[in-house]
Structures are given as C-alpha cells and as structure tokens.
Amino acid sequence: MFLIENSDTKEREKFDGGIIPFSGGIDSSGVLYHCLTKNPEKHFLLMKVCLYNSISANRMTKEKEAVHAILNYLRDAGLKNFEYREMEYHYPTLGVPPLWDSEIVYFAAATCIRAYPEINCLYEGVTADDYEGEGTDFNERLDKYADILRLVADKTADNFSIQMPLNHMTKLEIMRLLPPELLNMTWSCRYPIPKETYSYKLERCHFCPPCKVIDKALVDFEGRN
Numbered sequence: 374m375f376l377i378e379n380s381d382t383k384e385r386e387k388f389d390g391g392i393i394p395f396s397g398g399i400d401s402s403g404v405l406y407h408c409l410t411k412n413p414e415k416h417f418l419l420m421k422v423c424l425y426n427s428i429s430a431n432r433m434t435k436e437k438e439a440v441h442a443i444l445n446y447l448r449d450a451g452l453k454n455f456e457y458r459e460m461e462y463h464y465p466t467l468g469v470p471p472l473w474d475s476e477i478v479y480f481a482a483a484t485c486i487r488a489y490p491e492i493n494c495l496y497e498g499v500t501a502d503d504y505e506g507e508g509t510d511f512n513e514r515l516d517k518y519a520d521i522l523r524l525v526a527d528k529t530a531d532n533f534s535i536q537m538p539l540n541h542m543t544k545l546e547i548m549r550l551l552p553p554e555l556l557n558m559t560w561s562c563r564y565p566i567p568k569e570t571y572s573y574k575l576e577r578c579h580f581c582p583p584c585k586v587i588d589k590a591l592v593d594f595e596g597r598n
C-alpha cells in the first residue's frame with residue numbers, strides 16, 4: 374500500500390518576516406542580506422519578477438544568473454530562512470513599456486501577498502543615491518508603488534508597511550556591507566551589451582543610471598574592478 378502525502382494537510386511555514394523583491398542587483402542584495410542575517414528567526418518570501426519587454430532579454434539573462442548564484446551562496450553560508458518564487462511577464466509587443474518596472478513588481482508582489490495573507494511588510498532596496506535623481510520626485514513614486522500594492526493586496530497602511538532599511542546608506546556603503554564574494558555575483562546594469570560581435574558574454578554598459586552610480590562608487594571602492 375502506498376501512502377501519498379497530502380500537501381493540503383501539511384502545515385506550511387508562515388512568512389512572518391515579510392516579502393523581499395529580489396532583482397539580483399546591489400541594492401536588493403543588500404536588503405536581502407540585511408534581513409536574513411538580522412532576523413534569523415524570521416521566515417522570508419523572496420520573489421524575482423522577470424520583465425521581458427522589447428529590450429530586456431540581456432538584462433534578464435544576467436539578473437537571473439545573479440539571483441541563482443546569490444541564493445546558492447546564501448544557502449551554502451547557512452542562511453536558509455527564506456523561500457524563493459519566480460514570476461515572468463512577457464510584453465515585447467507593447468513597444469516602449471507604458472509602465473515603470475517597479476509598478477509591475479509591486480503589482481506582482483501584491484498577488485503573492487494575496488496568496489500568503491500573513492505577510493505584513495515588504496522590504497524595498499532604496500538607497501540614499503536614489504533620492505538624488507534630477508526631475509523626479511522619488512518619494513511620490515514610492516507612494517504610488519505603495520498605493521498599487523495595498524490596493525491589489527487588499528491591505529492598508531495600518532496593517533502593511535513598506536520597509537526601506539538601507540535608505541540611509543549610499544551604494545558604496547552597501548557594497549562595503551556585502552561579503553565580497555556575494556557582491557561579485559550581483560548584477561545591476563540595465564542594458565548589458567555583448568563583449569564583442571557574436572559573443573554571448575555580456576558586459577556592463579557603463580551609461581545606464583545604475584552603472585553611472587556604480588562606476589562612481591568603484592573609484593572609492595577597493596577590492597573590485
């Protein structure tokens with residue numbers, strides 16, 4: 374006689390730590406590392422939202438490589454207080470994306486929170502550098518993302534918080550916070566380019582906003598080139 378385990382009767386571990394959107398970049402890696410190491414008794418849900426528009430295939434390739442390398446690194450380091458989910462959205466026929474990436478990520482996070490209603494906070498990888506962009510009110514954008522999330526997840530500001538634990542730190546400070554091995558696995562460039570014609574090896578573009586911040590920080594950062 375075979376006994377088949379019924380997953381419905383098995384108690385799942387609650388995500389009492391919260392949800393962490395994880396792109397594989399320096400900022401979200403910093404938040405992820407901070408949350409897992411500072412709250413070893415808590416259980417987190419990590420989510421990678423893969424956004425395939427008309428120009429993002431190279432970026433998704435590198436980000437997914439980074440995410441899986443980092444998760445393996447964390448597990449090997451004994452940090453296992455998380456579960457990982459991956460979601461994909463394909464919209465290349467829309468041409469220039471009509472939405473900010475973060476708007477889609479927050480919508481996707483909200484659908485996860487509907488599935489796991491005990492989740493009462495989201496950790497966002499905002500840094501001090503993010504507030505220095507010209508011509509945009511960054512706080513207004515963050516408020517909009519929070520509104521999208523709470524509306525779709527059916528939450529309120531009283532029962533759901535957006536945490537930004539590293540928003541007082543610059544990217545350079547976060548680079549110094551991360552173990553060097555983990556830092557070297559991150560990928561933050563938005564528009565990776567082939568190293569040479571017909572090459573699958575992709576390199577940073579050095580002109581997108583994250584590359585500009587990283588290149589500036591690298592001048593002061595020792596141990597990485």
Ligand SMILES: [Zn+2]
Nearest residue numbers: 562578581584
């Ligand atoms: Zn770049």
